Amino acid sequence: MEVAVSALRAELRQWIETARSGQDVVVTERGVPVARLVGIGSADLVARLERDGLLTSADGERPAAEPDRAARPGRAVSGLVRRLRR
Numbered sequence: 902m903e904v905a906v907s908a909l910r911a912e913l914r915q916w917i918e919t920a921r922s923g924q925d926v927v928v929t930e931r932g933v934p935v936a937r938l939v940g941i942g943s944a945d946l947v948a949r950l951e952r953d954g955l956l957t958s959a960d961g962e963r964p965a966a967e968p969d970r971a972a973r974p975g976r977a978v979s980g981l982v983r984r985l986r987r
Contacts, residue, residue, distance in 0.1 A: 903927045903934070955981060 902924055909916055909928055916938060920926050926938040950956035 903929050906930050906935070909938075953984075955984075 902919065904912075904916055904926055906928060909926075916926050920938045921940045923940055927934050928936040928938060947956065951958060
């Protein structure tokens, strides 16, 4: 589905909902494609985090907190953020 930049500005919420529903929206400027608006599959992110051991499902047993966890490099939230930005 294509939309001109001017129409995108005027009807942004509608186009975001279109992308959220799973359709790709190609943004054009004077008829030339310049960008693509796509929805983010949050379920894929959760599955990847579970597979990498960074997230445990709610139905499984949760491990007890480790008192020295913050002291271990690579296990802090900043390490998770770094991995997600790659």
